[in-house]
Amino acid sequence: MFQKNQTDLRKDICEIGRRVWQRGYVAYNDGNISIRLDQNHVLATPTGVSKGFLSPDMLCVVDLEGRQIDGHLKVSSEILMHLTMYRERCDIGAVVHVHPPYCTAFAVAGEALDQPTLPEFVVALGKVPLAPYGAPSTPELGETVLPYVKDHDVFLLANHGALALGSDVYEAYHRMETLEQSSMIMFLARMLGRQNVIPSADLGHLESMRERMGLTFPRDCLTFPPGSSSPVRRQTEVDEAQIEAVVRRVAERLIQEMGREGGN
Ligand SMILES: [Zn+2]
Numbered sequence: 001m002f003q004k005n006q007t008d009l010r011k012d013i014c015e016i017g018r019r020v021w022q023r024g025y026v027a028y029n030d031g032n033i034s035i036r037l038d039q040n041h042v043l044a045t046p047t048g049v050s051k052g053f054l055s056p057d058m059l060c061v062v063d064l065e066g067r068q069i070d071g072h073l074k075v076s077s078e079i080l081m082h083l084t085m086y087r088e089r090c091d092i093g094a095v096v097h098v099h100p101p102y103c104t105a106f107a108v109a110g111e112a113l114d115q116p117t118l119p120e121f122v123v124a125l126g127k128v129p130l131a132p133y134g135a136p137s138t139p140e141l142g143e144t145v146l147p148y149v150k151d152h153d154v155f156l157l158a159n160h161g162a163l164a165l166g167s168d169v170y171e172a173y174h175r176m177e178t179l180e181q182s183s184m185i186m187f188l189a190r191m192l193g194r195q196n197v198i199p200s201a202d203l204g205h206l207e208s209m210r211e212r213m214g215l216t217f218p219r220d221c222l223t224f225p226p227g228s229s230s231p232v233r234r235q236t237e238v239d240e241a242q243i244e245a246v247v248r249r250v251a252e253r254l255i256q257e258m259g260r261e262g263g264n
Helices: 006-022 079-088 101-109 119-125 139-148 169-191 200-212 240-263
Strands: 032-038 041-044 060-063 068-070 094-098 154-157 161-166
Touching: 006 032, 006 041, 006 094, 006 169, 032 079, 041 079, 079 094, 079 139, 079 161, 094 169, 101 154, 101 161, 101 169, 119 169, 119 200, 139 154, 154 169, 161 169, 200 240
Parallel strands: none
Antiparallel strands: 032 041, 032 094, 041 060, 060 068, 094 161, 154 161
């Protein structure tokens, strides 16, 4: 299986840093991104640098205990939360932590995102739990996520932001994009005065799509096959055509129901 070398993984972190900054998921020096290099080492962003202006030489290497092995800048203090994720989930190859405004607003309001409102959200993320508040830069922050980490890939952090896990950094980032886009839509729907959910009759189909894509839990922890020191990267691309078909069916059903309501 093709594995990227560390030079390319460093470029990937810089690219994702640019995307989260450009999309307004972080302000100033907020946020942190990491990639698992091997069974005991993680490549991570440094503290005190805008994610929009990272260069590959700024990144740090730490071991799973948090000892910095490489890098002239100090690693992000929130790396402790990332390391907790890598220790708990051997299927995880990357972690993205940012503060996107819409999903963070739900985290500040104290709301988990567990309503089936959008097919993409249900298939890609399932339900997103709200981890209780933990002080930034302390081991406590990672511990608040522990009760949820085996059953979810994406988490809201109360009064703080969001955390996404992935088999690689693009998957983790795309989950964060889906979370923020869906949060914005849910917020706007509420502003319009109503947040409908997908009819329960349609949820089984979305759940089976999630299952076919290997997104349900528990997952196989086949991250380090015998003789390999690199994590296996799973393919979990969401099938856009299937999602579109479900969106059409749900929309048709809602229109039919609204027609019936209007006729009464
Ligand atoms: Zn943070």
